[in-house]
Amino acid sequence: MQRSNLGNTDVEPRETLPFSQACENNKEAILVVLKTVLASSAHVLEVGSGTGQHSVYFAPHLPHLQWQTSDLDSNHTTIRAWHNAYPSTNLSLPLSLDLAKSDFPVSVSQPLPYDAIFTANTLHIITWPLVERLFALAGDTLPLCGKLIVYGPFNEKGRYTSDSNAQFDQLLQQRNAGSAIRDKEAVIALADSHYLTLIATHAMPANNQLLVFEKVAT
Ligand SMILES: C[S@@+](CC[C@H](N)C(=O)[O-])C[C@H]1O[C@@H](n2cnc3c(N)ncnc32)[C@H](O)[C@@H]1O
Structure with missing residues (x-):
C-alpha cells in the first residue's frame, strides 16, 4: 500500500513491517532541527538507516534535497519495504555500507556529491574504531561548510x-x-x-x- 507520510497521525501498520518505536518517538524532534540545519543542503547520506522509518518521514518534509539511505545489506529488505509503502521522489533506495569494509557508497542515479551526512543511534552500536572511520570518511567527503549530524x-x-x-x-x-x-x-x-x-x-x-x-x- 502506498500512502503519504507527511502527517504525524499517519500510523504505519506495525503488523506488516519491522517497526522501531524509538524512531516514531524521536522523528518529529529531529526533523525540526533538520529543517534548519539542512536548509541549503542538496544531497544527504544517511548512515545506518535501520528500518528506514526516519528516511520515509524526513524525505517528504525536506523536498529541496535528495535523501540517500545506506546500511549493512542485511537491513535493505526492510528499508525497501518502508520505501515501497511510503515512496518519495527525493528518497533513494539503500546503498551498501559496512563501515568496517567500505568507503561511503556513491549513488549512480544521483551523482551529486553528499553535502551532509546524517546518522542516528549508530555511534553507541558500532565499535570505536568504526566511529573513527565514520568521522574520517565524513571529513574526507564533505565539502567546506558541509554538515555531519549525529543523533x-x-x-x-x-x-x-x-x-x-x-x-x-x-x-x-x-x-x-x-x-x-x-x-x-x-x-x-x-x-x-x-x-x-x-x-x-x-x-x-x-x-x-x-x-x-x-x-x-x-
Ligand atoms: C540502533 S540501529 C539505528 C538505526 C536507525 N538509524 C535508528 O535511529 O533507528 C544501528 C544501525 O547501525 C547499523 N550498523 C551497524 N554496524 C554497521 C557498520 N559496520 N556499517 C554501517 N552500519 C552499521 C545497523 O545496521 C543499524 O541500522
Whole structure:
C-alpha cells in the first residue's frame, strides 16, 4: 500500500513491517532541527538507516534535497519495504555500507556529491574504531561548510546524563563488548581532528542529543 507520510497521525501498520518505536518517538524532534540545519543542503547520506522509518518521514518534509539511505545489506529488505509503502521522489533506495569494509557508497542515479551526512543511534552500536572511520570518511567527503549530524545518547565529562542511559549502556556492553555510549568530549575531539567543528548541540527527547558539526577546512 502506498500512502503519504507527511502527517504525524499517519500510523504505519506495525503488523506488516519491522517497526522501531524509538524512531516514531524521536522523528518529529529531529526533523525540526533538520529543517534548519539542512536548509541549503542538496544531497544527504544517511548512515545506518535501520528500518528506514526516519528516511520515509524526513524525505517528504525536506523536498529541496535528495535523501540517500545506506546500511549493512542485511537491513535493505526492510528499508525497501518502508520505501515501497511510503515512496518519495527525493528518497533513494539503500546503498551498501559496512563501515568496517567500505568507503561511503556513491549513488549512480544521483551523482551529486553528499553535502551532509546524517546518522542516528549508530555511534553507541558500532565499535570505536568504526566511529573513527565514520568521522574520517565524513571529513574526507564533505565539502567546506558541509554538515555531519549525529543523533543519540552521549556521556558528558565521563558521566552518564541519566539513570536510563546508565542502564542502557550496561545492556549495550553485555550485548557487544565494543558497543557503548560515547563521551561527547571524545567525539568532539575526533571531529576536530577531521576539520569538523561542533556548531550546535540540541537536547532531544529521552536524554538524547543531536550534535551538528560543520566542515571548516579542506
Ligand atoms: C540502533 S540501529 C539505528 C538505526 C536507525 N538509524 C535508528 O535511529 O533507528 C544501528 C544501525 O547501525 C547499523 N550498523 C551497524 N554496524 C554497521 C557498520 N559496520 N556499517 C554501517 N552500519 C552499521 C545497523 O545496521 C543499524 O541500522
